[in-house]
Amino acid sequence: MDNSNITVVVGMSGGVDSSVTAKLLKDQGYNTIGIFMKNWDDTDEFGICTATEDYEDVRLVAEEIGIPYYSVNFEKEYYDRVFQYFLDEYKKGRTPNPDVMCNKEIKFKAFLDHAMKLGADYVATGHYARVTHDETGTTMLRGVDRNKDQTYFLNQLSQEQLSRVMFPLGHMDKKEVRKLAHEYDLATKDKKDSTGICFIGERDFKEFLSGYLPANPGRMINMDTGEDKGQHDGLMYYTIGQRQGLGIGGDGGPYFVAGKNLETNELYVVSGYHNEALYSSSLEASDINFITEVPDRFECTAKFRYRQEDEPVTVTKMDNGTLHVAFKEAARAITPGQAVVFYDGEICLGGATIDRVYKEAKELEYLG
Numbered sequence: 098m099d100n101s102n103i104t105v106v107v108g109m110s111g112g113v114d115s116s117v118t119a120k121l122l123k124d125q126g127y128n129t130i131g132i133f134m135k136n137w138d139d140t141d142e143f144g145i146c147t148a149t150e151d152y153e154d155v156r157l158v159a160e161e162i163g164i165p166y167y168s169v170n171f172e173k174e175y176y177d178r179v180f181q182y183f184l185d186e187y188k189k190g191r192t193p194n195p196d197v198m199c200n201k202e203i204k205f206k207a208f209l210d211h212a213m214k215l216g217a218d219y220v221a222t223g224h225y226a227r228v229t230h231d232e233t234g235t236t237m238l239r240g241v242d243r244n245k246d247q248t249y250f251l252n253q254l255s256q257e258q259l260s261r262v263m264f265p266l267g268h269m270d271k272k273e274v275r276k277l278a279h280e281y282d283l284a285t286k287d288k289k290d291s292t293g294i295c296f297i298g299e300r301d302f303k304e305f306l307s308g309y310l311p312a313n314p315g316r317m318i319n320m321d322t323g324e325d326k327g328q329h330d331g332l333m334y335y336t337i338g339q340r341q342g343l344g345i346g347g348d349g350g351p352y353f354v355a356g357k358n359l360e361t362n363e364l365y366v367v368s369g370y371h372n373e374a375l376y377s378s379s380l381e382a383s384d385i386n387f388i389t390e391v392p393d394r395f396e397c398t399a400k401f402r403y404r405q406e407d408e409p410v411t412v413t414k415m416d417n418g419t420l421h422v423a424f425k426e427a428a429r430a431i432t433p434g435q436a437v438v439f440y441d442g443e444i445c446l447g448g449a450t451i452d453r454v455y456k457e458a459k460e461l462e463y464l465g
């Protein structure tokens with residue numbers, strides 16, 4: 098097939114996945130252009146961001162495979178639409194997911210728009226997910242490599258966005274991708290995978306956050322006994338379910354974070370990983386996005402966090418515009434601010450943002 102009149106802009110991060118993505122598209126004959134996004138000022142006060150080195154890797158790979166490349170700056174868009182949201186969520190005591198927001202607002206909005214203005218037909222990234230198109234529309238499927246599947250982070254994309262997207266690695270295993278990078282002898286073939294939140298990198302999370310939000314220490318309370326367990330460093334540093342406290346010397350630990358009270362600035366902890374207080378039976382979510390059409394009430398499976406097996410749930414669209422998600426089995430450490438993402442087998446149906454978590458009794462009251 099002659100693909101030479103189809104223009105694909107590849108988001109090149111300087112990593113191995115997007116290097117192989119660009120090479121595959123070029124070999125398939127597409128008119129391929131590589132673009133690096135600079136989303137964060139790497140000369141900030143902490144001085145640790147790898148954007149300069151990454152762009153150098155983009156240059157090396159683009160030259161090796163013979164495609165034009167350049168860089169665009171979305172620092173302002175990223176700061177306003179992703180970083181500000183990230184800080185606001187922490188201020189509210191929630192645990193945000195900047196990767197979900199970055200995909201929604203930057204990679205598949207600012208970047209996609211930019212590519213379209215350049216005359217591109219598609220944008221491609223090295224995400225591990227699949228998209229299929231037919232007369233009924235676009236469907237997003239899990240990446241074939243279950244261990245790398247990134248649909249969780251792509252749950253907020255619309256049909257319209259996905260209709261202009263290619264994920265060439267969706268059918269591949271990460272191991273295969275590395276192997277191909279070696280076969281092609283790409284400059285990034287041995288580059289380590291990036292970890293963590295991109296703008297924080299390898300930095301200490303607490304130190305990073307304290308540079309932007311004032312830490313407000315308060316009391317740590319055992320939710321079961323009311324006992325004061327000492328001082329916490331600031332509610333924003335803690336995530337529901339996180340281990341907190343050593344549990345040595347017979348004090349009943351280890352302790353786990355079970356809740357936060359923003360008004361009193363108290364952190365609630367409970368003893369034991371499986372403490373009942375950490376389990377819930379349903380949740381309420383907003384920012385609802387369904388990629389595939391669903392009825393007002395349906396059964397499917399869901400993920401409440403990235404690294405988790407799917408759980409069976411019943412989803413109900415509520416009259417007030419929120420989503421109610423009831424779990425078949427009690428789930429541990431559901432965290433407001435994180436995404437709940439729905440699946441029907443291989444299909445990622447879409448997702449929403451977790452706002453509230455309910456226990457049996459409250460759920461009934463809530464359902465009224």
Ligand SMILES: Nc1ncnc2c1ncn2[C@@H]1O[C@H](COP(=O)(O)OP(=O)(O)OP(=O)(O)O)[C@@H](O)[C@H]1O
Nearest residue numbers: 108109110112113114115132133134222223224291
């Ligand atoms: N700074 C960037 N500029 C352009 N595209 C990017 C950038 N960061 C990420 N992407 C695109 O988004 C995809 C997924 O991003 P993610 O941060 O999950 O990268 P990754 O899995 O580490 O992939 P890679 O090995 O390509 O860095 C990348 O494969 C790439 O296509």
